Amino acid sequence: LTQDELKKIAAYEAVKFVQSGMVLGLGTGSTAKHAVDKIGELLKQGKLKNIVGIPTSNVTRDQAISVGIPLSDLDKHPIMDLSIDGADEVDPHMNLVKGRGGSLLREKMVEATSKKFIVIVDESKLVKYIGGSGLAMPVEIVQFCWKFTLSRLEMLFMEAGCVGKLRKFGDSEEPFVTDNGNYIIDLYFKKDIGDLKAASDAILRLPGVVEHGMFLDMATTLIVAGEHGVRVTNK
Numbered sequence: 001l002t003q004d005e006l007k008k009i010a011a012y013e014a015v016k017f018v019q020s021g022m023v024l025g026l027g028t029g030s031t032a033k034h035a036v037d038k039i040g041e042l043l044k045q046g047k048l049k050n051i052v053g054i055p056t057s058n059v060t061r062d063q064a065i066s067v068g069i070p071l072s073d074l075d076k077h078p079i080m081d082l083s084i085d086g087a088d089e090v091d092p093h094m095n096l097v098k099g100r101g102g103s104l105l106r107e108k109m110v111e112a113t114s115k116k117f118i119v120i121v122d123e124s125k126l127v128k129y130i131g132g133s134g135l136a137m138p139v140e141i142v143q144f145c146w147k148f149t150l151s152r153l154e155m156l157f158m159e160a161g162c163v164g165k166l167r168k169f170g171d172s173e174e175p176f177v178t179d180n181g182n183y184i185i186d187l188y189f190k191k192d193i194g195d196l197k198a199a200s201d202a203i204l205r206l207p208g209v210v211e212h213g214m215f216l217d218m219a220t221t222l223i224v225a226g227e228h229g230v231r232v233t234n235k
């Protein structure tokens with residue numbers, strides 16, 4: 001099975017939890033994309049009714065429109081019955097790293113209001129500890145004096161050998177700009193950063209930081225698709 005087929009299996013398993021009448025947080029990324037497609041399909045078949053989607057990015061908004069999911073926003077629907085989204089890393093406590101697609105702020109705003117937040121991943125996303133994959137831990141920051149903020153973030157995690165990089169748009173030298181008009185600093189750690197809650201608080205206290213990609217104690221259900229099938233775990 002290819003990685004995308006595994007992502008589809010996890011996504012379709014999550015959509016089984018969607019009931020008619022729900023207000024749904026619609027995630028962003030290549031895994032959540034399959035869930036959005038499936039919800040649209042079930043609506044078309046009449047198997048789902050009266051769904052309101054709250055998209056976590058402009059890309060998901062456009063996809064949801066194209067598959068016929070009625071949309072609204074957090075102002076009108078401040079509480080989600082259910083959110084479904086992917087993740088870049090999942091640790092054994094269901095803490096997540098998200099944001100490699102650049103949508104972490106709206107994802108966190110939507111998913112923090114959810115009664116149930118189902119994370120859908122292929123097994124390659126499972127890590128022993130956050131920051132353990134050596135891949136990016138994204139932080140959304142304001143554009144003003146971004147070098148200043150980058151160096152403050154690196155200093156926070158000096159012991160973990162932290163290096164920060166301004167995310168660029170594709171292969172260009174242009175900085176990536178989020179749906180919210182902000183920049184993203186990708187942090188890379190050489191070692192475990194230890195207490196995630198303390199790390200989260202320290203990052204958020206830095207003026208200039210908008211939000212970070214650690215989703216701590218937010219997921220309620222994890223669906224992992226692997227070579228041995230699909231596994232659903234509740235927190």
Ligand code: DER
Binds near residue numbers: 030085086098099102
């Ligand atoms: O950028 C994001 O937050 C995405 O949800 C990411 O965490 C998962 O993206 P993927 O499903 O394309 O791997």
